Amino acid sequence: MSFPAEGDQIQIHSYKHNGLIHRVWEETTVLKGTQNTVIGGNDRTIVTESDGRTWITREPAICFFHAKYWFNIIGMIRHDGIYYYCNLSSPFVWDDEALKYIDYDLDVKVFPDMTYILLDEDEYEVHRKQMNYPDVIDRILKNNVERLTSWVQQRKGPFAPDFIETWYERYLTYRK
Template identity: 75%
Template sequence: MSAPEAGSNIQIKSYKHNGKLHRIWESSLVLKGTETVVIAGNDKTRVMESDGRTWITREPAITYFHSRYWFNIIGMLRTDGIYYYCNISSPFVYDEEALKYIDYDLDVKVYPDMTHVLLDEDEYEQHSRQMNYPRVLDRILHRNIDELLRWVHERKGPFNPDFIDQWYERYLTYRTY
């Protein structure tokens, strides 16, 4: 697998388990790109939904993708703190077209005080039946939710108080060129 180059712009594409395109983030600036980890930033980027609707993100965000974990993390910088939106998803893959992953419906929202809530359990159950998620996938996803929550409690990775700030500073540096 190749890796996107720091300083380059990439698309981020999420799919559903059945292979259908779910959502596209038109442009994110790569801050770190390896075969294992991709960290990118964006601000007011255009997002296209599978039904053709589009919207623009409201605030700067730092995204974190890992090739071994079944989640990705978006740290959104708001005036009252950093909010995290965590997609329970397949590990990412990158090709010359885009960074890609499968979205498995479940999401964890983490507030600046590190309280959190699991979202979209009903959507997960519905899609699990419709798309015949295998039992092993259910176990993998729930194990990774546990791992993600451990990261939150331990302030690991993107949940470390300095992580988002440091990568946002790098994002601003790239944007000035």
């Protein structure tokens, strides 16, 4: 199986548990692509929602996907610091069309001072019932909320000092 190579432009497809498309990011530059990890960068990319509406991201972002963890992390570079939006999701898969994952509603928003909040618990409960999330998925996701918040507290992975800045500098080398 091939993986996206450094410098490749890829799409990111987010699905819901029922298999329906949730959201598509039109263009992300691959900064690292391995069997376990994809790190990408984008800025002002078009995002298409499941209902066809589109919008454009407002700031540069570095995206971190892992094939073993049930979350992905987006570090958004703003004038007042780095904000992180973390989606509780299935591990990513790459199928030569796009990087794909299942979005499981729960999100963790992390502020520049590394404080964080858990978002969308109500939406998660509604979808868990509507789409019949298995109990094992519920346990996995709750365990990964703990893993993710532990990473924040330990400044691990994308939360480490200089992680986002270092990858953003690499991203800038690919901009025309």
